[in-house]
Amino acid sequence: MQKQSIREFNKRVISLVENAGLLVIGIATVFAMGNEVLTMIRAMQVLLTDLLLLFLYLEVLAMVGLYYHSGKLPVRFPLYIAMVALARYLILDMKSMDDWRMLAVTGSILFLTVAVFLIRYGHVKFPYPGDDSSDLRNIDRIKD
Numbered sequence: 001m002q003k004q005s006i007r008e009f010n011k012r013v014i015s016l017v018e019n020a021g022l023l024v025i026g027i028a029t030v031f032a033m034g035n036e037v038l039t040m041i042r043a044m045q046v047l048l049t050d051l052l053l054l055f056l057y058l059e060v061l062a063m064v065g066l067y068y069h070s071g072k073l074p075v076r077f078p079l080y081i082a083m084v085a086l087a088r089y090l091i092l093d094m095k096s097m098d099d100w101r102m103l104a105v106t107g108s109i110l111f112l113t114v115a116v117f118l119i120r121y122g123h124v125k126f127p128y129p130g131d132d133s134s135d136l137r138n139i140d141r142i143k144d
Contacts (some may be wrong), residue, residue, distance in 0.1 A: 026064045033057045052088040056081060076116050083112045 018124055040046050063077040090097075090105050097105070 022064050022067060026061065029057050029060045029094070046100050049088055052084055052091065056084050057090070059084065073117055078117075079112050079116050083109050083116075086112070 033054060036050060036057070042051050047117065059077065059081045063073065063081075066077070067073050086105055086109050090109075094102065
């Protein structure tokens with residue numbers, strides 16, 4: 001019986017730490033978004049790199065929200081964030097990049113895109129037993 005109570009206590013502690021971490025990530029992301037918006041307002045200019053950075057922040061918030069709603073973190077979300085981050089890097093430093101680095105970054109984006117496609121295809125075609133999240137309609141329900 002004592003083993004069960006220790007296990008339950010550990011689960012509660014881990015859940016508390018997870019929720020605290022998610023809260024910190026969410027607050028920090030909102031703060032960073034606000035800071036970026038203030039920077040754009042002060043400069044009275046919005047650049048493509050600014051918009052891509054805001055998309056990165058939104059993806060992080062979506063990832064936190066999805067984890068709060070479903071308790072799951074799809075591998076695709078960090079891959080989306082990586083793709084946008086690489087695109088932002090490409091746009092920011094394109095003029096100073098040599099051809100090979102530019103090719104490597106674009107190849108990385110393509111590689112991540114194929115990975116997302118394969119993961120999504122595998123999840124829809126070969127879902128886990130008892131997992132109904134492979135249905136695209138369930139993803140919309142989770143986000144609402």
